[in-house]
């Protein structure tokens with residue numbers, strides 16, 4: 715299993731140079747690149763309460779041409795999760811999961827009965843209170859429902875390793891579309907390769923849409939990643955179809971989430 719992941723990554727690295735060349739062409743076509751404002755270097759996902767003003771809202775979708783899809787709509791599913799802090803070390807624990815179809819219709823939206831004592835509900839961001847978990851299904855119940863929905867799907871998400879890792883699930887790397895890792899987005903925002911751009915920043919820059927204004931809501935986040943993906947679907951899928959891989963690698967310690 716691990717070998718397979720490594721093999722995929724080797725393949726990816728081998729392909730990086732030619733992808734960058736291809737993408738440069740793609741982005742010259744789709745508009746000018748914005749300048750990032752004094753970007754602070756951070757290797758983790760920083761919070762973006764105040765995302766920068768929009769500099770760039772043209773996406774490949776603005777062509778509005780009728781395009782042939784590489785995969786049918788029902789092949790895709792978009793996911794997001796909400797976390798609370800649990801245990802003595804206040805580690806993130808998934809408290810709510812949302813999964814939507816290609817059109818943004820909710821397929822699953824459920825809380826999870828905590829497996830450890832919640833030490834911080836992050837109520838101001840999650841809206842969650844202890845009472846909300848009274849009738850929540852068990853972790854294993856949600857885990858198997860999520861696994862059933864993910865089966866044979868291409869999963870769209872943001873930092874998918876957090877979703878998969880938090881639920882103790884794995885997914886084939888080739889069937890993931892992770893907006894946090896998509897290189898054209900990073901290139902457009904001139905992000906250093908180690909940076910992970912906050913989802914709210916991507917949405918503000920690329921789609922001129924403010925998200926997270928009222929907190930961290932997984933339904934809003936799942937639809938946001940879905941829209942980001944759909945805005946570049948043709949480009950994204952065609953790169954993969956050509957045998958290259960348009961995304962950076964997830965953090966190395968998260969390789970076990972992908973098969």
Ligand SMILES: *[C@@H]1O[C@H](CO)[C@@H](O)[C@H](O)[C@H]1NC(C)=O
Nearest residue numbers: 768769770771921922923924
């Ligand atoms: C971004 O959205 C706002 C409204 O939310 C609108 O006033 C503004 O013109 C939009 N900017 C661009 C560049 O489309």
